[in-house]
Every structure is written in C-alpha cells, then in structure tokens.
Amino acid sequence: xxxxxxxxxxxxxxxxxxxxxxxxxxxxxxxxxxxxxxxxxxxxxxxxxxxxxxxxxxxxxxxxxxxxxxxxxxxxxxxxxxxxxxxxxxxxxxxxxxxxxxxxxxxxxxxxxxxxxxxxxxxxxxxxxxxxxxxxxxxxxxxxxxxxxxxxxxxxxxxxxxxxxxxxxxxxxxxxxxxxxxxxxxxxxxxxxxxxxxxxxxxxxxxxxxxxxxxxxxxxxxxxxxxxxxxxxxxxxxxxxxxxxxxxxxxxxxxxxxxxxxxxxxxxxxxxxxxxxxxxxxxxxxxxxxxxxxxxxxxxxxxxxxxxxxxxxxxxxxxxxxxxxxxxxxxxxxxxxxxxxxxxxxxxxxxxxxxxxxxxxxxxxxxxxxxxxxxxxxxxxxxxxxxxxxxxxxxxxxxxxxxxxxxxxxxxxxxxxxxxxxxxxxxxxxxxxxxxxxxxxxxxxxxxxxxxxxxxxxxxxxxxxxxxxxxxxx
Ligand SMILES: Cc1cc2nc3c(=O)[nH]c(=O)nc-3n(C[C@H](O)[C@H](O)[C@H](O)COP(=O)(O)OP(=O)(O)OC[C@H]3O[C@@H](n4cnc5c(N)ncnc54)[C@H](O)[C@@H]3O)c2cc1C
Numbered sequence: 001x002x003x004x005x006x007x008x009x010x011x012x013x014x015x016x017x018x019x020x021x022x023x024x025x026x027x028x029x030x031x032x033x034x035x036x037x038x039x040x041x042x043x044x045x046x047x048x049x050x051x052x053x054x055x056x057x058x059x060x061x062x063x064x065x066x067x068x069x070x071x072x073x074x075x076x077x078x079x080x081x082x083x084x085x086x087x088x089x090x091x092x093x094x095x096x097x098x099x100x101x102x103x104x105x106x107x108x109x110x111x112x113x114x115x116x117x118x119x120x121x122x123x124x125x126x127x128x129x130x131x132x133x134x135x136x137x138x139x140x141x142x143x144x145x146x147x148x149x150x151x152x153x154x155x156x157x158x159x160x161x162x163x164x165x166x167x168x169x170x171x172x173x174x175x176x177x178x179x180x181x182x183x184x185x186x187x188x189x190x191x192x193x194x195x196x197x198x199x200x201x202x203x204x205x206x207x208x209x210x211x212x213x214x215x216x217x218x219x220x221x222x223x224x225x226x227x228x229x230x231x232x233x234x235x236x237x238x239x240x241x242x243x244x245x246x247x248x249x250x251x252x253x254x255x256x257x258x259x260x261x262x263x264x265x266x267x268x269x270x271x272x273x274x275x276x277x278x279x280x281x282x283x284x285x286x287x288x289x290x291x292x293x294x295x296x297x298x299x300x301x302x303x304x305x306x307x308x309x310x311x312x313x314x315x316x317x318x319x320x321x322x323x324x325x326x327x328x329x330x331x332x333x334x335x336x337x338x339x340x341x342x343x344x345x346x347x348x349x350x351x352x353x354x355x356x357x358x359x360x361x362x363x364x365x366x367x368x369x370x371x372x373x374x375x376x377x378x379x380x381x382x383x384x385x386x387x388x389x390x391x392x393x394x395x396x397x398x399x400x401x402x403x404x405x406x407x408x409x410x411x412x413x414x415x416x417x418x419x420x421x422x423x424x425x426x427x428x429x430x431x432x433x434x435x436x437x438x439x440x441x442x443x444x445x446x447x448x449x450x451x452x453x454x455x456x457x458x459x460x461x462x463x464x465x466x467x468x469x470x471x472x473x474x
Contacts, residue, residue: 018042018043019041019042019043019279019280019459019461020042020043020044020045020277020278020279020280021034021037021042021043021044021045021278021279021280021281021282021455022044022045022046022047022267022269022276022278022280022281022282023037023044023045023046023047023281023282023284024047024256024259024269024281024282024283024284024285024293025047025048025049025055025283025284025285025289025429025430026046026047026048026050026052026053026054026055026250026252026284027053027054027055027056027057027284027430027444028054028055028057028081028084028235028431028441028444028445028448029055029284029429029430029431029433029444029445029447029448029451030046030048030055030282030284030285030429030448031046031053031054031084031235031239031243031448032080032084032429032444032445032447032448032449032452033282033284033427033429033448033449033451033452033455034046034243034246034248034250034282034448035087035242035243035246035248035448036448036449036452036453036456037280037282037452037455037456038243038246038247038248039246040452040456040461040462040463041461041462042280042455042456042459042461043247044246044247044248044249045248045249045250045251045276045278046243046248046249046250046251047251047254047255047256047269047271047276048250048251048252048253048254049252049253049254049255049256050252050253051252051253052232052236052252053235053236053239053240053243053250053252054231054232054234054235054236054239055235055444056069056070056401056404057069057070057072057231057235057441058231058232058235058236059230059231059232059233059236060232062397063395064348065319065347065348065349065354066230066232066346066347066348067230067317067343067347067399068227068230068231068232068315068343068346068356069231069315069399069401070313070315070358070399070401070404071226071315071339071341071343071356071358072226072227072231072441073193073224073225073226074094074224074225074226074440074441074442075214075221075222075223075224075225076096076218076220076221076222076223076225077213077214077217077218077221077222078225078440078441078442079442080442080445080446080449081440081441081442081444081445082225083445084441084445085234087242088234088238088239088241088242089238089241089242090233090234090238093227093228093229093233093234093238094225094226094227094228094229094234095225095228096223096224096225097223097224097225098223099119099120099122099220099223100118100119100120100220100222100223100224101117101118101119102117102118102119102224102329102330102331103115103116103117103327103329103330103331104116104117104118104136104138104185104189104330104331104332104333105330105331105332105333105384106137106138106185106332106333106334107332107333107334107335107337107380107383107384108333108334108335109137109138109334113383113384113386114137114138116135116136116137116138117132117136118132118136118186118189118190119131119132120132120219120220120222120223121219122219123219124219125216125217125218125219126148126151126152126155126215126216128219129151129215130148133147133148136185136186138181138185138186138333139181139182139185139186140181143178143179143181143182146176146177146178146179146182147178147182147186149176149177150173150176150177150178151211151215151216153176154208154211154212154216155212155216157204157208157212158208159205159206159208159209159212159436160205160436161205162205162413162414164203164204164205164208165203165204165205165206165410165411165412165413165414166203166410166411167203167204167205167410168199168200168201168202168203168204168410169187169191169195169199169200169202169203169204169206169207169208170183170198170199170200170201170202171200171204172204172207173187173199183199184333185333187199189331189333190210190211190214190215191207191210191211192338192360192361193331193338193339193358193360194210194214194438194440195207195210195408195438196311196313196360196361196404196405196407196408196438196439197311197361197407197408197409198361201361201407201408201409202408202409202410203408203409203410203411203412203413204410205413206408206412206413206437206438207408209436209437209438210438226328226329226341227346228345228346229346230346230347251271254271255271255272256269256270256271256285256293257270257271257272258270258293259281259283259293259294259295259426260295261295261423261425261426262277265279265424265425266278266279266425267279267280267281267425267426269281279425279459280425280426280427280455280458280459281425281426281427282427282428282429282448282451282452282455283426283427283428283429284428284429284430284447284448284451285430286403286430286432287305287306287308287406287430287432288305288306290305290428290430291303291305291306294421294426295423295426297422297423298421298422298423298426299417299421299422300422304414304415304417305415305417307415308406308407308412308415308416308432309406309407309409309412310402310403310404310405310406310407311360311361311363311403311404311405311406311407311408312361312362312363312366312400312401312402312403312404313358313359313360313361313362313401313404313405314359314362314365314366314373314398314399314400314401315356315357315358315359315398315399315400315401316356316357316359316373316377316396316398317343317354317355317356317357317395317396317397317398317399318354318355318356318357318377318378318381318393318395318396319349319352319353319354319355319393319394319395319396320352320353320354320355320388320391320392320393320394321351321352321391321392321393321394322352322353322387322390322391322392323352323353323387324353324355324381324385324387324388324391325340325342325353325355325385325387327342328341328342329341329342332380332384335380335383335384336359336376336377336380337357337359337377337380337381337384338357338358338359338360339357339358340355340356340357340358340381340384341355341356341358342354342355343355343356352391352394355381357377357381366400366402367400370396370397370398373398374396378393378396404439405431405438405439405440406431406432406439408438408439413434416432416433416434416435417433417434418433418434418450419433419447419450419451419453419454420454424458425455425458427451427454427455428447428451429444429447429448429450429451430444430447431443431444431447433447433450435447435450
C-alpha cells in the first residue's frame with residue numbers, strides 16, 4: 001500500500017469532500033459492509049491483513065488440488081448470505097438442493113450399517129417433516145413421537161428472550177423427554193453442525209433460533225446449499241470483482257494496528273507505514289482483535305468481548321484412487337465421523353474421489369497428530385463406506401481451525417455487542433456480534449449489513465436499498 005490520497009470520483013453525498021469509510025477485515029462481514037456502503041455512494045477502503053479476502057471461509061492449493069479450509073454449507077433460510085451470493089454473482093456456483101435430503105448412515109445399527117434420511121415434503125409446516133420423522137429408522141416409534149412433541153414446544157419459544165440464552169439446550173431437551181439416542185441421532189446431528197457445540201454446551205436461545213428458523217418457519221427453509229467451486233472463488237475472487245466494480249479500494253496484506261478519533265469527528269486508521277482518514281470505520285475483525293483495536297470508551301464493558309469463547313472445527317481430507325461414495329454428502333451415526341462431503345469436482349481432482357470430513361465441536365481432536373487421526377478415521381470410513389475397503393488412499397491431510405466459531409455457550413448472548421459503539425462513526429461487524437444467529441456465514445453477512453445500515457443512518461445517507469435487504473434478511 002503506498003497511496004493514502006482518495007481519488008476524486010462519483011459521490012452522492014454532501015457537496016465538497018466525499019464521504020469516506022474504512023472497513024477493517026475482509027471476511028464475509030467486512031466484505032458485506034464494504035459493498036453495502038459503496039452501494040450507497042460512500043467512498044470505501046477495505047483493509048485485510050491476510051493475502052486474500054474470505055476470512056474463515058477460504059481455499060488454498062495443495063499438490064494440484066484446490067482445498068477449502070473447511071466444508072461450508074448454508075440453508076435456504078439464510079437470506080442474507082444468499083443476498084451476498086447474488087451480489088457477487090456467485091449464486092449459481094453454490095446452488096441449493098431442490099428439497100432437503102440428508103442421508104444419515106448408522107454404522108452401528110443392530111443388523112449392520114443402516115441408511116435413513118432426513119427430508120421434507122411440500123406440505124405446510126410442521127407437516128412437511130412428518131413423513132420423514134415417521135419413517136426415520138434411527139429412532140424408536142416412541143422417540144419419534146417425543147421428538148415431534150418437543151419440536152412443537154420449540155416452536156413456541158422466543159429465541160430473542162434473554163432467559164432462554166441463559167439455559168442449556170441439552171437441559172431443555174431432557175426436560176422435554178428426549179432420550180440420549182434422540183439427542184445423538186437427531187438434535188445433535190443437526191445442532192452440532194450448525195451451532196458447533198453439543199446440545200449440553202449450547203444456549204437454548206441460539207438452538208431455538210436455528211431449529212425454529214431452519215425447520216419450523218417455511219417448508220423449504222432447511223434445504224441445503226453448498227459451493228460447487230472452491231470457497232475462494234466466491235469469497236475472494238468474485239467478492240474482489242464486485243468490490244472493484246463498486247469502486248471499493250481493497251488492500252490485502254494490510255494489517256490495521258490502531259484506530260483513533262479526531263476532535264472533528266473523523267477517524268484515523270493506522271497501518272504499517274501510513275494513516276488513512278475516514279468519516280466512518282467498520283471494525284469487522286474477530287472479537288479478540290476488535291477488543292485490542294477498540295479505542296477507550298467505545299464499549300461500556302469491552303472486557304466482555306474476551307469472555308466470548310471460541311470453538312474448533314477439524315476437517316479431515318482423504319483422496320481415494322477410485323469412487324467410494326455415490327451421494328454428494330451424508331451424515332454419520334455410531335461413529336466419530338460426523339458429516340462427509342464429496343469434494344472431487346470442486347477441488348479439480350481428475351481421477352479418484354476426494355472426501356472431506358467436517359468434524360465440528362472438535363475440542364478433543366483439534367490438536368491430535370495426523371497419524372493418530374489417520375489411524376482412527378480410515379477404518380471408520382471403511383465401516384461406513386464399503387467401497388473404501390478396496391480403495392487406495394492417495395492422500396490424507398487435515399485442516400484445523402482452532403477458533404472456527406464463537407462458542408455458543410449458555411449466556412453468550414449478553415456478551416455479544418450490536419453494531420453501534422459509543423464512539424460516533426465507529427461500528428462493529430462479525431459473525432460474533434449480536435445478530436441472533438450462531439457463528440455462520442449468515443451471521444457474518446447480517447452483521448455487515450447492520451453495521452453499514454447504522455453507519456449510513458448516522459451519516460444521513462440513503463439506505464433504502466439496505467432496508468429492503470435487511471427486511472428480507474431479518
Ligand atoms: C472450518 C469451518 C467450517 C465452517 N462451517 C460453516 C458452515 O458450514 N456454514 C456457515 O454458515 N458457517 C460456517 N463456518 C463459520 C463461518 O466461516 C464464519 O462464521 C464466517 O466466515 C465469519 O466471517 P466474519 O467476517 O465474521 O469473520 P472472519 O472470517 O474471521 O473475518 C475477519 C477478517 O479480519 C481480518 N483481520 C483480523 N485482524 C485484522 C487487522 N488488524 N487488520 C486487518 N484485517 C484483520 C482477518 O484476517 C479476517 O480475514 C465455518 C467456519 C470454519 C472455520
């Protein structure tokens with residue numbers, strides 16, 4: 001970076017100097033905030049410390065393969081992330097299933113391996129899940145009936161109620177008659193992947209939010225979407241293209257070291273070797289970095305940011321010399337394996353098949369040596385997928401994200417700040433801010449929209465386009 005002067009260019013703001021914003025952090029939250037501000041006519045500079053955009057959802061090269069750091073999926077109800085995909089012209093590259101269909105393989109069924117499915121019909125909520133629940137083979141008839149009753153009780157909860165945030169989802173499930181098996185084979189199957197915690201470690205408020213929105217709002221809400229291309233194609237290359245077209249100046253490899261305000265209400269953002277001035281700053285970095293960069297007095301209790309815990313996700317990557325799986329993905333029961341995705345096409349592999357195991361809430365294994373993980377997981381895949389028994393393993397490697405998400409523990413809600421700070425012109429974004437969602441791409445994009453909306457409001461700038469989006473996203 002060597003140019004601190006902002007070129008003259010189109011500006012829809014007050015006469016004279018263009019309205020300027022600096023967005024710190026080029027993950028989904030920061031990229032969204034930058035696009036939303038630029039779309040409203042603000043002159044935006046986006047600063048990202050790493051050599052690429054995309055933050056926690058990125059790709060890298062390894063021996064001719066393009067590898068995602070972690071499998072990412074989204075749901076049809078993720079309206080903000082879907083807006084993002086549209087905005088960067090990437091929606092066709094990350095399509096949704098026509099209709100929810102999750103193959104669930106139980107490695108330990110009494111009569112051997114057993115396949116069930118979680119799916120939906122076109123019937124109205126909650127009948128859309130009735131057939132799937134009635135035929136789900138991994139639960140007894142009585143357990144299925146109790147699951148149905150608990151789902152209806154969940155529907156009556158208000159996820160925004162602070163009292164729910166303080167309670168554990170696991171405790172609530174037990175109180176509502178859910179057996180350990182029902183928790184394992186249904187509630188955790190979905191909840192661990194979306195919350196990154198087992199039910200016993202998760203806030204009831206966040207769990208209610210996920211299950212109500214995903215399973216009980218609209219028949220198609222839980223249809224699953226995922227990128228058929230590397231994540232970097234969407235979150236870095238296409239995002240960069242959209243930012244460039246919107247007139248955003250994007251600087252990667254540019255780590256912000258401090259932020260300070262002037263008496264005239266403007267802000268200075270320090271990067272090595274230079275200072276950028278702006279009317280508005282959006283801080284879209286993880287909570288710990290936000291804590292370190294926030295100027296004194298910007299939050300009433302900044303130390304709360306440090307109380308927000310983090311949770312790891314481990315991805316195990318296995319390249320076989322032949323095809324071993326015929327569905328795009330499946331979820332596993334009775335095995336340490338959680339969710340398995342076919343990454344062959346997206347990675348560019350020409351021969352054989354590349355599977356990625358997405359292991360959430362991976363506290364126990366995040367630091368395990370590769371050899372130990374190999375010894376544990378290859379036999380598990382042989383139990384689940386018989387074709388792997390004759391297949392050769394061409395490559396086996398792992399990606400570890402120790403701080404993949406904030407920990408959705410009971411009580412986390414009161415620690416998550418909103419977009420506005422007490423410092424005029426300074427806003428927060430990030431999946432960890434108070435969006436009501438767990439740490440997801442949806443939460444990140446929503447937070448970016450909220451920060452841009454708050455900033456534009458304070459700047460007296462038009463924000464109709466955002467209101468529409470936010471209403472859609474809300
Ligand atoms: C393995 C894994 C699997 C996941 N699976 C899913 C999934 O299936 N579905 C889903 O919805 N979500 C999933 N998530 C969560 C999702 O990726 C995140 O919630 C989301 O990407 C967070 O975006 P963000 O912009 O809030 O933060 P981040 O992605 O953390 O972005 C913050 C950015 O700020 C930059 N930065 C930090 N400090 C500075 C500084 N001082 N100066 C400049 N830049 C700085 C960082 O380099 C980073 O790029 C997963 C995450 C992981 C890791």
